[in-house]
Every structure is written in structure tokens, then in C-alpha cells.
Amino acid sequence: MTALLEISGLRVSYPGVDEPVEVVHGVDLVVPQGRKVALVGESGSGKSVTARSVLQLDPDATIAGSIRLGGQELVGAAPKIVRGIRGSGAGLVFQDPLTSLNPVMRIGWQIMQPLVIRGVSKKEARERGIALLDRLGVVNAAARFDDYPHQFSGGMRQRVVIAIAIIAEPALLIADEPTTALDVQVQAQVLELLHEVADERGMGVLLITHDLAIVAGFADDVVVMRHGEVVESAPVDELFAAPKHPYTRGLLGAIPRLDSDPSVRLTSVADYVDTFETVDDEPAAPAAENGAAR
Amino acid sequence: MTALLPARLRPSSSPRRAPRRRRRGVPVAERIALVVVVLIIVIAIIGPWIAPYDPYRVDLAQALQPPSAAHWFGTDVNGRDVLSRVLVGAQVTLSATGIVLLITLVIGVIVGTVAALGGRVVDEVLMRITDIGLALPSIILALGFAVALGPGLQSAVVAIAATWWPGYARLVRSIVRETRHAEFVESAVALGVSRWRLVTKHILPNSLDPMYVQVTLDVAAVMLVISGLSFVGVGAQVPSAEWGAMIASAADNVLNGWWALVFPGLAIAITAIAFNLSGDWLRVRQDPTLRDGGAR
Amino acid sequence: MIRYLAQRLALAVVVLAGLLVMAFVMVQILPGDPARAAAGRNATAEQVEAARVALGLDEPVIQQFWRFIGRVFQGDLGTSVFTHQPVLQDIAAVLPSSLELVAAAMIINIVVAVPLGVFAAYRRGRAADVAARLLALLGAALPVFWLGLLLQLFFAGTLKWLPLYGQIGFGMDVPTITGATTIDALLSGDPAAFGSSLVYLILPAITLSASFIAVIARTVRSSMITALDSDYVALARATGASEFRVVVRHGLRNALIPMSTILGMQLGWMLGTTVLVESTFNRTGIGAYMVTAVLQTDIYPVIGSIIVIGIVFIVTNFVVDLLQLWINPRLRDSAWVRRRPAAGIPVAAQAGLTPAGSVGGVR
Numbered sequence: 001m002t003a004l005l006e007i008s009g010l011r012v013s014y015p016g017v018d019e020p021v022e023v024v025h026g027v028d029l030v031v032p033q034g035r036k037v038a039l040v041g042e043s044g045s046g047k048s049v050t051a052r053s054v055l056q057l058d059p060d061a062t063i064a065g066s067i068r069l070g071g072q073e074l075v076g077a078a079p080k081i082v083r084g085i086r087g088s089g090a091g092l093v094f095q096d097p098l099t100s101l102n103p104v105m106r107i108g109w110q111i112m113q114p115l116v117i118r119g120v121s122k123k124e125a126r127e128r129g130i131a132l133l134d135r136l137g138v139v140n141a142a143a144r145f146d147d148y149p150h151q152f153s154g155g156m157r158q159r160v161v162i163a164i165a166i167i168a169e170p171a172l173l174i175a176d177e178p179t180t181a182l183d184v185q186v187q188a189q190v191l192e193l194l195h196e197v198a199d200e201r202g203m204g205v206l207l208i209t210h211d212l213a214i215v216a217g218f219a220d221d222v223v224v225m226r227h228g229e230v231v232e233s234a235p236v237d238e239l240f241a242a243p244k245h246p247y248t249r250g251l252l253g254a255i256p257r258l259d260s261d262p263s264v265r266l267t268s269v270a271d272y273v274d275t276f277e278t279v280d281d282e283p284a285a286p287a288a289e290n291g292a293a294r
Numbered sequence: 295m296t297a298l299l300p301a302r303l304r305p306s307s308s309p310r311r312a313p314r315r316r317r318r319g320v321p322v323a324e325r326i327a328l329v330v331v332v333l334i335i336v337i338a339i340i341g342p343w344i345a346p347y348d349p350y351r352v353d354l355a356q357a358l359q360p361p362s363a364a365h366w367f368g369t370d371v372n373g374r375d376v377l378s379r380v381l382v383g384a385q386v387t388l389s390a391t392g393i394v395l396l397i398t399l400v401i402g403v404i405v406g407t408v409a410a411l412g413g414r415v416v417d418e419v420l421m422r423i424t425d426i427g428l429a430l431p432s433i434i435l436a437l438g439f440a441v442a443l444g445p446g447l448q449s450a451v452v453a454i455a456a457t458w459w460p461g462y463a464r465l466v467r468s469i470v471r472e473t474r475h476a477e478f479v480e481s482a483v484a485l486g487v488s489r490w491r492l493v494t495k496h497i498l499p500n501s502l503d504p505m506y507v508q509v510t511l512d513v514a515a516v517m518l519v520i521s522g523l524s525f526v527g528v529g530a531q532v533p534s535a536e537w538g539a540m541i542a543s544a545a546d547n548v549l550n551g552w553w554a555l556v557f558p559g560l561a562i563a564i565t566a567i568a569f570n571l572s573g574d575w576l577r578v579r580q581d582p583t584l585r586d587g588g589a590r
Numbered sequence: 591m592i593r594y595l596a597q598r599l600a601l602a603v604v605v606l607a608g609l610l611v612m613a614f615v616m617v618q619i620l621p622g623d624p625a626r627a628a629a630g631r632n633a634t635a636e637q638v639e640a641a642r643v644a645l646g647l648d649e650p651v652i653q654q655f656w657r658f659i660g661r662v663f664q665g666d667l668g669t670s671v672f673t674h675q676p677v678l679q680d681i682a683a684v685l686p687s688s689l690e691l692v693a694a695a696m697i698i699n700i701v702v703a704v705p706l707g708v709f710a711a712y713r714r715g716r717a718a719d720v721a722a723r724l725l726a727l728l729g730a731a732l733p734v735f736w737l738g739l740l741l742q743l744f745f746a747g748t749l750k751w752l753p754l755y756g757q758i759g760f761g762m763d764v765p766t767i768t769g770a771t772t773i774d775a776l777l778s779g780d781p782a783a784f785g786s787s788l789v790y791l792i793l794p795a796i797t798l799s800a801s802f803i804a805v806i807a808r809t810v811r812s813s814m815i816t817a818l819d820s821d822y823v824a825l826a827r828a829t830g831a832s833e834f835r836v837v838v839r840h841g842l843r844n845a846l847i848p849m850s851t852i853l854g855m856q857l858g859w860m861l862g863t864t865v866l867v868e869s870t871f872n873r874t875g876i877g878a879y880m881v882t883a884v885l886q887t888d889i890y891p892v893i894g895s896i897i898v899i900g901i902v903f904i905v906t907n908f909v910v911d912l913l914q915l916w917i918n919p920r921l922r923d924s925a926w927v928r929r930r931p932a933a934g935i936p937v938a939a940q941a942g943l944t945p946a947g948s949v950g951g952v953r
């Protein structure tokens with residue numbers, strides 16, 4: 001089983017008010033070929049930053065450590081190489097389908113674009129785009145191909161975003177909370193779809209999520225992050241059966257609190273969602289500050 | 295009750311942010327601007343006394359002398375000392391600007407208040423009128439009034455005031471509509487205070503803050519229109535030392551008497567920049583949320 | 591789409607109505623007796639009375655108003671006392687020259703401001719902030735005419751690169767076909783005259799554009815910042831699109847929406863600013879025509895010019911509204927238009943344009 005994505009010792013920092021602020025402190029993470037890995041952790045733990053640094057999407061982020069995709073080292077690689085893997089090495093799906101699509105461009109063109117910039121003819125790109133959209137369950141895909149994003153519902157838009165992410169046939173799909181912004185019912189459909197398509201194409205998936213219920217049904221492996229570090233990583237069955245780290249136990253909410261981590265509150269499975277707020281001892285304020293200072 | 299306090303006196307709504315905001319006081323550029331504004335106002339008052347020469351005395355023998363120890367800013371085509379004229383011109387230009395803004399304020403307050411309290415139809419009609427006033431360039435409309443009044447600084451002042459008030463009417467209207475529902479107003483209403491008294495004693499005094507900011511910001515704009523009208527000959531007439539008129543009379547000698555047009559123009563530009571910077575600073579001080587968004 | 595069009599058209603009509611009311615009021619409050627003016631200097635009292643009746647000046651104001659509107663729609667803007675020509679004819683003769691100047695200034699405005707705004711958004715940081723602020727500050731503070739004279743001083747005086755002022759080189763002459771010198775030179779197949787008239791257009795156009803550049807640059811910058819920070823730009827990047835494609839095809843395409851609205855308004859304001867620029871550079875045009883008329887207390891040319899400039903303003907804004915349909919596909923969807931926060935009148939956007947609410951002396 002070869003590693004498709006291999007992250008080791010990843011450190012990411014952003015320019016702060018006086019000095020750079022490190023938000024990811026040495027993360028190790030492996031996505032084997034064709035496997036699905038879930039990355040979980042509380043808000044602000046650095047999941048998105050980790051995922052985005054694979055494609056180096058933040059110009060002001062400083063990345064150190066090693067990120068290998070299909071054996072190719074990306075940290076410190078030439079911009080041309082990084083651009084080359086974007087879309088065809090790894091595709092990315094964001095959280096909010098309402099903002100992920102360009103409002104002034106036809107969805108068809110947005111789906112075709114990754115192919116067109118790789119030299120595929122417009123005609124072929126269009127055919128493949130329609131076929132993919134059809135496969136992703138958009139009814140009447142050919143007719144709707146020339147619609148604009150605002151004419152699509154949220155769930156349909158997320159299918160479009162997925163189509164954009166996978167049309168150039170990446171070996172890895174990174175999905176950053178792809179269903180959080182959707183209705184519960186649509187969530188299940190989209191996840192199901194992702195699962196199927198990944199299996200069909202033998203894609204590896206790095207799924208970022210808050211929702212442990214999703215993890216159990218979707219992923220093969222789980223990586224738990226907290227405060228910019230990985231606290232535990234294990235195959236999904238193992239982790240659910242015997243979480244090693246107290247924080248994971250807190251997340252799972254199944255085991256009475258031990259004395260080890262005072263910031264973890266005892267929870268039941270039912271209200272573990274609340275846990276994220278209460279264990280969150282570093283509120284989102286720093287992000288707001290950084291945003292405002294720019 | 296917090297709505298009654300100017301923004302800067304309100305308790306900070308996000309205490310978490312407070313320590314990050316370093317209180318550095320007034321930024322350097324704004325500090326200089328404030329000093330310059332004060333300086334210009336002082337010059338406008340005492341200009342005639344500190345002018346080294348008679349700003350109106352024609353001496354053709356001294357025409358178009360370049361800047362020298364005797365005439366720091368040189369002399370104009372009629373041999374008049376440019377420095378003296380710039381100093382005296384501050385009074386002419388700034389007092390004209392001040393009068394325009396004063397008339398504007400009065401009309402704006404009246405129209406805005408009437409629109410805010412006068413019912414839907416009145417409001418709609420008045421606001422459509424202000425739309426036109428805001429849509430067309432002020433200088434064009436001012437020419438329309440100026441043609442009736444004949445050339446001259448006074449008619450320019452009246453003409454500009456007649457085109458400038460719609461912005462203030464809008465501002466006053468929105469403030470009055472906001473304050474109308476403030477607690478202190480509602481309690482005054484409950485006490486049976488009359489409408490007129492309510493407006494003059496309660497609502498307007500509380501509306502002043504945003505207005506003096508707008509006035510400061512408008513000084514530059516109004517001054518530019520006044521000097522523009524004077525430049526084309528519609529405003530201040532010869533031999534007035536109004537800055538725009540000075541530039542107009544120097545325009546024929548661009549190539550052999552640059553000083554006669556450069557210095558009055560600099561006076562306009564510096565005054566405009568100083569007032570704009572100060573106005574911006576006042577605005578941000580009043581509403582700190584503009585600080586980061588302001589530059590965008 | 592229908593809804594949006596109706597909305598915009600209604601707005602244009604309202605503004606036009608307001609413009610005409612205002613023009614009428616101006617004519618009414620103006621001192622001086624139009625009947626006497628029409629009857630001529632040496633007219634007897636009876637002749638003046640006859641002219642009064644002929645002009646309908648003895649009727650009630652409302653009737654006079656409708657009469658006035660009727661005349662305006664027939665293209666009758668009155669007669670100039672000094673040129674003895676119908677005002678519309680005068681304006682038709684000078685307006686093309688102004689439009690040529692405005693077009694040249696608009697090109698400079700766009701060519702300078704858009705790249706500047708894009709660059710400032712892309713290279714965000716203190717330097718770009720300070721530069722943007724400085725530009726805005728100067729744009730709102732330098733008197734237009736003074737800037738024009740300084741440019742004359744430097745480029746015509748010191749460097750001797752460009753002519754001081756005027757329309758075309760001495761001794762050159764082009765037949766009046768449209769009234770816009772450059773176009774007339776082209777039409778009459780005179781390349782030398784065309785070159786000359788272009789050279790004469792450079793300084794006035796730069797002067798006219800100067801105070802508008804900062805506003806567009808800032809608009810572009812702020813909408814580009816929003817666009818570049820958006821998910822859809824990140825997604826475009828994540829699919830391997832080049833930076834150029836990301837910035838221009840995705841970012842700038844979205845920034846076009848607010849930019850085009852403001853450019854449309856600027857066109858009308860630029861036409862107003864020709865009052866100052868044409869005087870500075872001794873050019874013919876509607877601005878110079880107005881100034882001359884004001885100095886001669888010639889009422890109808892001034893009111894007529896205001897109406898024409900106002901109509902140009904209204905028409906360009908409506909055209910921009912139509913363009914918006916193409917730029918912003920969401921507007922074609924009536925449901926979306928309805929859901930949108932109350933569609934403001936275009937002038938409402940003005941408040942946000944510059945802190946001073948003014949652009950180089952032209953509000």
C-alpha cells in the first residue's frame with residue numbers, strides 16, 4: 001500500500017502583528033492510495049490550514065516540513081510544479097457551495113475550465129463535463145450546463161464544485177467540510193456520492209469534518225487534530241473501539257473523564273457537538289484580528 | 295441609552311479587541327493636518343495685517359518679478375506681491391466657503407427635518423429633488439444660478455449654496471429619522487413636548503456630530519468649486535485676491551510667470567488636503583469601525 | 591429581467607422629470623424678462639406685450655410648465671441672445687468636441703486606474719494602502735484647472751514636448767463634419783491634422799481624468815480584494831488556473847460590476863468638468879459654451895446645456911444599467927432582483943465614492 005499523500009512535520013505560520021504566528025505545529029498525516037482518511041478536530045485546530053497547504057493556496061502562509069504527493073515533494077517546489085498538481089494531482093472541495101462558484105460565470109464553463117487549461121478541446125471538455133455532472137446526479141445535466149450558479153440549489157451547487165474538483169482526474173480529493181452548509185438530507189446524498197465516485201476512480205480522499213457520525217460511515221482512517229497538532233491517528237474501527245488520547249475520548253464522549261485533561265468536559269454522544277464550543281479555549285478572536293489588520 | 299452617546303464614549307462592544315488596539319493618539323499625517331487647518335484659519339483672520347505689501351497696489355514697473363528676498367512668492371503681471379495676495383486671499387476664499395456651508399447647513403437642516411417628519415409624500419418629493427441635486431455636477435448647476443445673478447463672488451456663493459444643500463438634507467433626514475425613535479425622544483414625546491421644541495431642543499443638538507464632520511470634509515470641495523467658478527470668470531472678479539481668480543489672471547503668463555499661478559494653487563491644494571485629512575480623522579474618531587474599512 | 595429593466599427605466603424617467611422641473615424653475619426665478627429679450631432691445635411696450643402673449647408668458651405657471659416640457663421634447667431649448675442661433679444647434683456644434691475630450695479622458699482613466707487598483711489589491715499591504723490613500727487625497731484636493739496649468743508649464747513650457755493649449759496646430763484646418771476635431775481630421779483623410787489634434791488632446795485629457803482616477807482605482811481595489819479573498823478564486827486556483835487567469839478572468843470579471851456603475855456616473859461628471867478644462871486649454875466644447883453664456887448673462891444656452899448634460903448623464907447611466915445585465919447574470923433573474931437589498935438609486939452610491947463626497951471640485 002503506497003502512500004499517496006504523505007505529510008510530515010508540517011508547520012504553517014502566518015504573518016502576525018509583530019512576528020509570524022505558527023498555527024500548525026508539526027503535523028504528520030498519510031493518505032494511502034485509494035483510501036479515505038478523515039481529519040477531525042475542533043474549530044480552529046488547523047484542519048483547513050493543513051489541507052490548503054497541500055495545494056499552497058494561501059500566498060501569505062509560510063510552510064515548512066514535507067508534503068509529498070505521489071512521491072513528489074511540494075514544500076519548496078517551484079510554483080510551476082505546484083500549479084501542475086493543482087486540480088490534476090489533488091482536487092479541493094470547499095465548505096460553502098454558495099461562495100465556491102464564480103457568480104458571473106456559467107457553471108459549465110467553470111467545470112470545463114480545469115480541462116481547457118490543460119489543453120483539452122472545448123468540445124471534448126464540454127462532453128466530459130456534462131457526463132460528469134450527469135454522473136453526479138444533476139438531472140438534465142446537458143440543459144443545465146449553461147446555467148449560472150444562482151440558478152442552482154445548494155446541494156446541486158456542491159455537486160458542481162465536486163465536478164470541478166475531480167474533472168481533471170486527481171488521485172487525491174481533499175474535501176473541507178463539504179456538507180456542513182447543506183440540509184441534513186442532502187448531506188447524506190452528497191457524502192454517498194463522494195464515496196461512490198472515489199471508489200469508482202480509485203481516488204484517495206482527505207475528508208475534513210466535525211461530524212463523527214460521518215467519519216464512522218465514510219472513512220477508513222481517522223486523524224484527530226487539536227491546537228495545530230495531531231493527537232491521534234488510527235484506523236476508524238480501532239479509534240472508535242479504543243481511543244487512546246483523552247481528547248479523542250472527549251470527542252467521542254463515550255468514556256468518563258480521566259484526570260489527565262482538565263479542559264475536556266464529560267459529554268454524552270448526543271451533545272458532543274456542544275463540546276467543540278466548550279473545549280474551545282482559544283476562541284476565534286485571533287483570526288478576526290488578523291483579518292482586520294490586513 | 296448607549297445610542298445617545300457619541301460612538302467614542304460608548305463602552306467598547308468587544309472588550310477582547312481592546313488590548314490589541316494600541317492607542318497611539320492622532321496619527322502623524324492627521325496631526326500635521328490639524329495644525330495646518332488651525333494655521334490657515336489664523337491666516338484667514340489676520341492675513342491683511344501680516345501681508346508685507348498692499349495686495350491690491352498695481353505697480354507695473356514691478357510686474358512679473360520672480361521670487362526674491364523682497365517678494366518671496368514673486369509679483370504678478372500687475373506688479374502686485376503674490377505672497378500678500380495669497381495671505382489676503384485666504385480670507386476671501388475661506389469666508390466665501392464658510393458662508394456657502396452655513397447657508398447649506400441651514401437649508402439642509404430645514405429640508406431634512408421637514409422630509410423626516412413631514413409624512414410620506416413630502417418626504418418623497420423632497421428626496422427626488424435632492425436626487426437631481428446630487429446626480430449632476432455641482433459646478434454645472436451653479437452656473438445655472440450664476441447666470442441669473444450675474445458674475446461676482448456673492449452670486450457664486452449663492453449659486454453654490456443653492457446646489458450644495460441636498461447632501462445635507464439627506465444627512466439630516468437620516469439622522470432625524472434615527473433619533474426620532476431614540477429613548478430620550480420617546481420619553482420627551484410622552485411628556486408632551488411639542489414637535490418644534492422636540493426638533494430644536496432634542497433632536498438637532500444630538501445630530502450635530504456627523505454634521506460637523508461633513509462640514510469639515512466639504513470645505514475642500516466647496517472651496518474647489520468657488521475657485522473654479524472664479525477661475526472661469528464667473529466668481530470673484532478682478533482685482534480680488536480670491537485664489538482661483540489669482541490663478542485665472544496668471545494663466546495668461548504660464549510660461550513667464552509660473553510663480554503667480556503656482557503659489558495660489560498650492561494654497562488651495564494644501565488647504566484642501568488639510569481639511570480633508572482632518573475631516574477623515576474626525577470621522578474615524580466618531581466611528582472607529584471605519585478605521586480599517588476606510589482605506590478600502 | 592423585466593423587473594430590473596422596469597426599475598431602472600422608472601428611475602431614469604424620475605430623474606429626467608426632476609431635471610426638467612429644475613430647469614423650468616431656474617428659468618422662472620431668473621430675473622430679466624424673456625418677453626423683452628425676445629422682442630428685442632428697441633421694442634415698444636406693445637411689442638413686448640405681444641411677445642409675452644406669443645411666448646405664452648401670460649398663462650398660469652402649470653400651463654407654462656407643460657408648454658416648456660413640450661418645447662424641450664421638440665428639441666427647442668430657446669435661442670441664444672448672442673449667437674442668435676437656436677441653443678440646440680449651438681450645442682450640437684460644440685458638444686462633439688467635449689465628448690471627444692471626455693472619451694479620451696475616460697480611456698486614460700480606465701487604462702491607469704484599473705491596473706493600479708488590481709495591482710494594489712494583489713500586492714496588498716502598507717505600501718499599497720498609503721499609495722491608494724495619497725492618490726485619493728490628491729485627486730480630491732488639486733484644483734483641476736491648476737493641475738492643467740501645471741501640466742502646461744511642465745510639458746509645454748519646460749520640456750516643450752506638447753503644445754500649450756488649443757485644438758489643433760497653427761495653420762492646420764479641418765472641415766467641420768462632426769465637430770470632434772480628431773474624428774473630422776480622420777474623416778477628411780488628413781493624417782497630419784489627425785496627429786496634431788491628438789497631440790493637442792493629450793494634456794486636457796490627462797487633466798480631466800486626474801481627479802477621477804483615484805475613485806476608480808479605489809473601487810477596483812476594494813472589489814478585487816473581496817474577489818481575491820473569495821472561495822471561488824481559491825477554487826479556480828485549486829484547479830490549476832494560472833495567476834493571470836485567476837486575477838483577470840475570475841477576479842476582475844467580478845470587479846467589473848461596481849466599476850461599471852461608477853464609470854457611468856463619472857462620464858456625466860466629466861462632461862461637467864469640461865467647464866474648467868476647456869477654459870484652461872482654450873478648447874471649444876459645451877463647458878466653454880456655458881461659461882461664455884454665463885458671462886454674457888445669456889440664459890437659455892446655460893439652461894439648455896444643463897438639460898443636455900443631464901440627459902447625457904441619465905442616458906449613460908441607463909446604458910450602464912443595461913450593460914449590467916450582461917456583466918451580472920444574476921440581474922437577469924427577477925427573483926434575485928427582488929431578493930436583493932432595496933435597489934438604490936445610482937446617486938446613492940455616490941456617498942461612498944470619496945470621503946469628501948467630492949471629486950476635484952465636481953461633486
Ligand SMILES: Nc1ncnc2c1ncn2[C@@H]1O[C@H](COP(=O)(O)OP(=O)(O)OP(=O)(O)O)[C@@H](O)[C@H]1O
Binds near residue numbers: 041044045046049288
Ligand atoms: N489566512 C490566515 N491568516 C492568519 N491566520 C489564519 C489564517 N487562516 C487560518 N488561520 C488561523 O489558523 C488557525 C487554524 O485555522 P483553520 O481554519 O485551519 O481551523 P479549522 O480546524 O479548519 O477550523 P474550522 O473547523 O472552524 O474550519 C486558526 O487559529 C486561524 O485563526
Ligand SMILES: [Mg+2]
Binds near residue numbers: 049
Ligand atoms: Mg476549516
